[in-house]
Amino acid sequence: MNKRVYIVFILAVLLSASCIKQKEKSDMMRFEVFETSKKGNKLSKVTNFKRSDSAVSIVLKPESTLQTITGFGGAFTEASAHLLNQLSKGNRDTILKAYFAKDGARYSLTRTHMNSCDFSLSNYSYTPVEGDKTLEHFSVEEDKDDLIPMIKDAMVVSEDGFKLFGSPWTAAPWMKDNNSWVGGKLLPEYYDTWALFFSKYADAYKAEGIDIWGFTVENEPMGNGNNWESMHYTPDEMTNFVQNHLGPKLEADGKGDLKILGFDQNRAHLKDWVDSMYKTEASSKYFDGTAIHWYDSTYEIFPQELQDAHHKAPDKLLIQTEACVDSEVPKWQDDAWYWRKEATDWGYDWATEENKYLHPKYAPVNRYARDIIGCLNNWVDGWVDWNMVLDIQGGPNWFKNWCVAPVIVDTDKDEVYFTPLYYTMAHFSKYIRPEAQIIALENSDNDLMVTAAKNTDNTIAVVIYNETETPKSINLLLNENTMEFSIDAKAIQTVVIPN
Structure with missing residues (x-):
């Protein structure tokens, strides 16, 4: 090999090596x-x-x-909507864009309450007239000042759109066996009336320009300690209501595409509910999936229960529909608190000794990040936070059941605080989009x-x-x-x- 050929050869080798390194660097x-x-x-x-x-x-x-993602997001509550109405337009717009705009968290799956809940300003029902079995007097007028405007403004901000499902905490007291907002059961004579309630609700919201994606049958059907609005079902009672009343009514009214999610409470009790819901082809026909909460423990993920629920009905949805750092007054402008193991959950004070491990002091960010990842790794396809906005007290809440939200506001000073929980939620909602596959x-x-x-x-x-x-x-x-x-x-x- 002569000198010129040798030099050319060396240069070619060096160039080739450089290209490989550049490719590796590029990759x-x-x-x-x-x-x-x-x-x-x-x-x-x-x-x-x-x-x-x-x-x-x-x-x-x-x-x-693995599973296909339905979405991530939070809940439209009267509390959040009321607070937004007390802020300047600039801060109201900032919050809605932070949650729904393309350069924000891009929330894609949301919830709202049907009738009042604890995060309402008072008890109210869309069916106030006693004995109105055909719901001639049904009206969502109560939602028109706060809730509906918040949802519609979010729709304007969201380029991608989002799914919205409704959850009732209770029927009006006159439909229940204890004639109370709290506890009790739906009287059988009002099963058809209550099924009509869901259909009327979808129509009423559509008339306001809001399409409902679906429903959970009942928020926390096992009860909540007789504190705020609630209505009880056993697993078989809920299955009966959906199989023989709610499902057929929505189908008959041309609303068979609306999703129906059963259960809607804590994961530790999943087995009894999915066993009833999916016992037969007939019982499972109208259920599109199962809704779950994390309040049995905001530390334990309950992976076995999630796995078993998926395998019981692998083609059905499995959605976390509510979670929050509860029993806490939010810390204002104190990011460090959200990373410290100081927050407790509602079971911290009363849990039995053998269950204390389920309710440790645990950092709020840890709860969210750990739970969402754990859920996604165990077949859950959607994860919905609770209130989007609360005040510095953790309300408003007629029962004074204070909680934390990702965004806290001081309405007196017209100030907004995006807590670390907001950014934690955005790590999922912004980048893992609907129809993605785990x-x-x-x-x-x-x-x-x-x-x-x-x-x-x-x-x-x-x-x-x-x-x-x-x-x-x-x-x-x-x-x-x-x-x-x-x-x-x-x-x-x-x-x-x-x-």
Whole structure:
């Protein structure tokens, strides 16, 4: 080989090596990382990473798909809507855009209450006239000052649109065996009237320009300790009502496409309810899925119960329809509190000794991130927070059942506080879109929680939660590509991989 040929050969080798390195670098850089952390990141784009010698290995398996996502979001309550009406237009718009706009959290699945609930200003019903079996006097007039305007304004802000389902806390007292807002059961003579109530509600909201996606049959049918609005069913009573009254009525009224979600209470009791709902083909016909809450424990995920519910009815929806940090007055402008293990839940004071482990003091951010990832990894296809907006007391709430919301407002000062819970919710709702599919993965670190979803545009969103006090280096593998980055201590990240 002469000198000129040799030089050309060496240059070709160097150029080839450089191209390979550039390709590897390009492959590694084809992702974005957004982080919320105890140190102060708030859904911030992160580009500088600290690496260590040992790294967590996360292997994505997009060819192995699991459940299809329905959506993520929160609830329109009279409390939230009333507060928005007391703010300046600028702050009201800021909150609605933060939740629903494309550059906000992009909420896609939402809930509202039918008749009043504890987060109403008072007790009220759309059917105030006693004995009105045909509901001639049905009216949603009570919702027209606050709730309906909030929902309609959110619809204007949302480019993608969102699903809305209604949940009743109770029928009017005159339909119940105890003639009370609290507790008691629906009298059998009013089963058809109560089924008509759902149909009338859908019509009334449609007349206001709002399409209802579906319903849960009853919020917390096992009761809530005789505190605020409630109405009790056994599993078989609810199944009977849906199978023989609600389902047929919606079908007869041309509303058979409206979703019906059964149960709507805590996961620990799932088995009895899905066993009844899905006992036979006839009993399961009108149920589109199961609704669940987290209040048996805001720490324990109950994975076995979720797995069993899915396997009992693998083609049905399984949606977390309510969760919040309850029994707490929100901390104002104190991000650090939301990362500290100081918050309790409603069972902390009264739980029996053997159940104390279900109700520890636990950081609010940890509850949300840990639960949502745990749910997604156990067949849940939707996760809905409770109130979108509360005040500095954790209300308004006629029962004084104070709770925390992702957005807190001081109406006297016209000030808004986006808590770390808002950004935690956005890590999921913004990047895992409706109709995405959860995909399988392998994670080498048991202290790191990870879930991943493939969107319909083929982008992949990976949500990682590091609850520990130690930053971690990560090697994320997708097909033949490796993405190297790190996650801070006490941080949640969403990694977005383009198609």
